[in-house]
Amino acid sequence: MQQQFVRPATDRELANVLADASANRTPVEVMGAGSKRAIGRPSQAAVSLTTTSLAGISLFEPTELVISARTGTPLARVEAQLASHGQMLAFEPVDLGPVLGIEPGHTTIGAVLATNLSGARRVASGAVRDHALGIKAVSGAGQAFTSGGRVMKNVTGVDLTRGLSGSWGTLAVLTEVTFKVMPIPEETGTLFLLGLPDSIAVEALCAAMGTPFEVSGAIHLQEGLSARLWHAGMRSAQKAVTALRIENFSRSVAYRKQRLKETLKPFGDVHELDHASSLAFWDELRQLSVLQRSDAPLWRISTAPRSGPKVVAAIGRYMPCSALYDWSGGLIWVEVLPAADAGAADVRRLVATHGGHATLIRAEPAVRAAVDVFQPLEPGLSLISREIKAVMDPAGILNPGRMYANV
Amino acid sequence: MSLVVQPQPDKRILARRDAIVADLVRLLGSDVVIADADGRRAFETDGLTAYRAMPLAVILPRSTEEVSKALRYCHENTVKVVARGAGTSLCGGALPSEDAIVIGVSRMNRVIEVDYENRIARLETGITNLGITAAVQPHGFFYAPDPSSQLACTLAGNIAMNSGGAHCLKYGVTTNNVLGVKMVLIDGTIIDIGGAYLDQPGYDLLALVVGSEGQFGIVTEATVRILRSAEAARPMLIGFASSEAAGQCVSAIIASGIIPVAIEFMDKPAIEVCEAFAKAGYPLNVEALLIVEVEGSAEEISELLGRIVAIARAHNPMVVRVSESEAQSAAIWKGRKSAFGAIGRISDYYCMDGTIPLGRLPDVLVSIGRICKEHGLKVANIFHAGDGNLHPLVLYNANNPDEVAKAEHCGAEILKLCVEVGGCLTGEHGVGVEKRDLMPVQFTPAELGLQMRIKTVFDPKWLLNPAKVFPLDGREAATAG
Incomplete structure (x- = not known):
């Protein structure tokens, strides 16, 4: 099929495109820069719409901790602007491009909210959606609307700002997003342990999260994956790596590391990374370094932290797999051996046993066409979701079928 | 008596009241249903006491299943429902209607x-x-x-x-x-x-x-x-000769990379009343007072407070005082947290809840003062300065209908001002009945239509918490297509 690319440069242009498509019931593939195009059920849209011409930072008030940007603005540009004032997006958005075979740094700020994929700091600082303050968007019917605004506390009306988070372009096309930002910590420290089995590692991570020391990253890498780390020191240990991040002003980081070492002592020898090394380590995790350069199916599983190792052990009984635990065990990236269904039936059944949900992040198009990529919803939630889709996108033209066959 | 007019109750429902109560008793048991006038009167208003209405009946279920039974009955019989927690809403969010049943969750507290x-x-x-x-x-x-x-x-x-x-x-x-x-x-x-x-x-x-x-x-x-919980927390007081200086100090603290766990602001009228009530040691000679609190170990706290003091010094504070004991900290917070109650002892007040971009603080405070003066009313300002969430308390006499109307007009103007400067109608109290008719100030008809159609997804007959949040005009048009 001949694909037509459209790059509207204004909200009005976008509204016209969508109103036309809606009138003609023409399916539209919606994307930012397209780095996550390979996630979801393969789409058949004749028109591909990108937000990349909706670019630029429209508001930045460092003293009010707020930034607004047109949704096609590269995430890297937003982060550079913030960094020039010592600030950051605290939810540490993940860059999934590299695990999907795309160069790092292609994500747009709009896609960050549209996919709600938060990084390691989510455990301490909240998710993408928790920092979203407002949006401008155009509905599937071509109607422009706003929600929220630029202020930090706002309970006026239905919360469509967060309501559109994680909707993967199926409800509306975002044209501007406003986020709460936070100061970049003065110092970053890392404590790590080597060679822990998963269940003990997650016990250690949860113990650390239960202290008052504001741990802002809590991950565990199985031995097979730690061998793929870029960080030479950790890679050369050839053992599973369990790591914690501590961020604050320097004296506080020193104090908190000391106190956390006491907490972690029963679990084994505690090692440290210095500031520069810590930044590099957490940065490579942000683009899932250990899951790149592989075509194997990749699952993203969300569960209660202490259930994480049980889920992984159960999956391991059915298929060879390797796991990277984030969010102190509550978020697991699991790579499995290629199979016709990417192990979907087993993975979903086993996740359900422990409570949680699974998304197939990487798989061949044929597999993604054959299995549910996003977690199938309970009937009650599925019905509400379909009806919300009908409100926001009455003709069903936005990324049809990308998340669910009927949405 | 008040500006926001509630629709007339549905006479057909009122006429069926006895039958509806009998049905509910049969369905849920008499110990779950409150039908007598004295029992219902306890539920006739919430934290926005200017509005009241006797509910048709009150149900206090003991389980999710009982809530489900009650709602299914109401849906099948087209009876409206007002959900209620403790009834502390400041915007009339739990205000009953005469033709609606109140379902309270207070018994379900495990x-x-x-x-x-x-x-x-x-x-x-x-x-x-x-x-x-x-x-x-x-x-x-x-x-x-x-x-x-x-x-x-x-x-x-x-x-x-x-x-x-x-x-x-x-x-x-x-x-x-x-x-x-x-x-x-x-x-x-x-x-x-x-x-x-x-x-x-x-x-x-x-x-x-x-x-x-x-x-x-x-x-x-x-x-x-x-x-x-953090190992410890400690507040400090910083007093200024102007609210402008206080606002600039807040901006400077945030720009320095410190995010205190709380930054609260009070103006002179608020300080005086709270100090009289709580004896918190608030300075009485300042025009604006900040309560800034930080958390951590003793050493972390003293480092952070030291940095904040240094920043404050650059903004000509009249008073800088760090809490020196648990008792002092408790008194500082007691004064702030009991502010509404303390002001309530000297006057009736109308509590507003807009949010503004912090940079607009000084001129917004001036404008609030002007608006209240024009209406011949006094105002005390208390708010969460870190996030720009304002709580101007407009003082009035509830027994004087003229002042009641003035207070509501005054409040509406203040909220419109908040939206004009880039903020919103409500930061944390909600829209309820109070700000329902102001929603068009913040949203276009199309935006309200979209929100209303999402409401319809959850509540197709519009039975839940009737006549709140969305303006009454335009509901049918918005939800028809």
Whole structure:
């Protein structure tokens, strides 16, 4: 099929495109820069719409901790602007491009909210959606609307700002997003342990999260994956790596590391990374370094932290797999051996046993066409979701079928 | 008596009252249904006492299943429903209607499960906000959102209004701390959204439900994040000769990279009343006072306070005083948290709740003063400075109908001003009945139409919390197509 690319440069242009498509019931593939195009059920849209011409930072008030940007603005540009004032997006958005075979740094700020994929700091600082303050968007019917605004506390009306988070372009096309930002910590420290089995590692991570020391990253890498780390020191240990991040002003980081070492002592020898090394380590995790350069199916599983190792052990009984635990065990990236269904039936059944949900992040198009990529919803939630889709996108033209066959 | 006019009750429902009560008693038992006038009168208003109405009947269910039975009955018989927590809403969010049944969740207040390793608590939503923290405090944990009414207000009400509090600059508001809910839909269907994990599959329905003001369903259980308490916390007071200087100091603190756990602001009238009430040691000679609180170990606290003092010194403070004891800290917070009550002792007041961009603070305060003066009313300003959430308290005499009308006009002008400068109508109290007719100031008809159509997804007959949130005009047009 001949694909037509459209790059509207204004909200009005976008509204016209969508109103036309809606009138003609023409399916539209919606994307930012397209780095996550390979996630979801393969789409058949004749028109591909990108937000990349909706670019630029429209508001930045460092003293009010707020930034607004047109949704096609590269995430890297937003982060550079913030960094020039010592600030950051605290939810540490993940860059999934590299695990999907795309160069790092292609994500747009709009896609960050549209996919709600938060990084390691989510455990301490909240998710993408928790920092979203407002949006401008155009509905599937071509109607422009706003929600929220630029202020930090706002309970006026239905919360469509967060309501559109994680909707993967199926409800509306975002044209501007406003986020709460936070100061970049003065110092970053890392404590790590080597060679822990998963269940003990997650016990250690949860113990650390239960202290008052504001741990802002809590991950565990199985031995097979730690061998793929870029960080030479950790890679050369050839053992599973369990790591914690501590961020604050320097004296506080020193104090908190000391106190956390006491907490972690029963679990084994505690090692440290210095500031520069810590930044590099957490940065490579942000683009899932250990899951790149592989075509194997990749699952993203969300569960209660202490259930994480049980889920992984159960999956391991059915298929060879390797796991990277984030969010102190509550978020697991699991790579499995290629199979016709990417192990979907087993993975979903086993996740359900422990409570949680699974998304197939990487798989061949044929597999993604054959299995549910996003977690199938309970009937009650599925019905509400379909009806919300009908409100926001009455003709069903936005990324049809990308998340669910009927949405 | 008041500006916002509620629709006339449906006479057909009023005429069927005895039959409806009899049905509900048959369905749920007489100990769940309150039908007598004295019993119902306790529910006729909420924290916005200027409005009142006797509910058709009140139901206090003991379980999700009973809520489901009641809602299914109401749906099948087209009876409207007002959900109620503790009735502390300041915007009339729990105001009854004469043709509607009140369903209160106060009996459903159990702690179902606390899981310290996974750092979550599962609760029935009739539990009070402070009750959650009380349940986990022995293990050193707390539940973060802390509205001033936390002693009385319920988790159900917090979820309905997406409540905030003084400490949300660091810890976020209700929507940032709720991971899952069990909700009963108007047709009696029970659904679970989210759970014991940090994100949910599919659309972010939790975001739509939290803050939906009882328009979408009744939440009977919730899973919330609990956090380990900081080792210690200590507030300090910084007094200024002008609110402008105070505002600049707040901006400078934030620009320096310090996020205090709370930054509260009071103007002179508020300081005087609170000091008289709480004897907190607030300076009486300043025009504006900041309460800034930081957390951590003793050493971390002193370093942070030292940095803040240094920043404050550059803004010509009249007073800089760090709390030196637990007792002093408690008194400082007692003054702030009892501010509404303290002012209530000297005058009736109308509490506003707009949010503004912090940079507009000085001129907005001047304008608020001017608006109140034009109406011949006094105002005391108290607010969460870190996040720009204003609480101007417009003082008036509730026994003087003329002053009541002036106070409401004055409040409406203040909220319009908040929207004009780039803020919003309500930061944490909700729209309810109070700001319903102001919604067009912030939203276009198309935007309201979109929100109303989402309401219709959850409540096709529009039976839940009637005549609130959305302006009465244009409802039919908006939801027809």
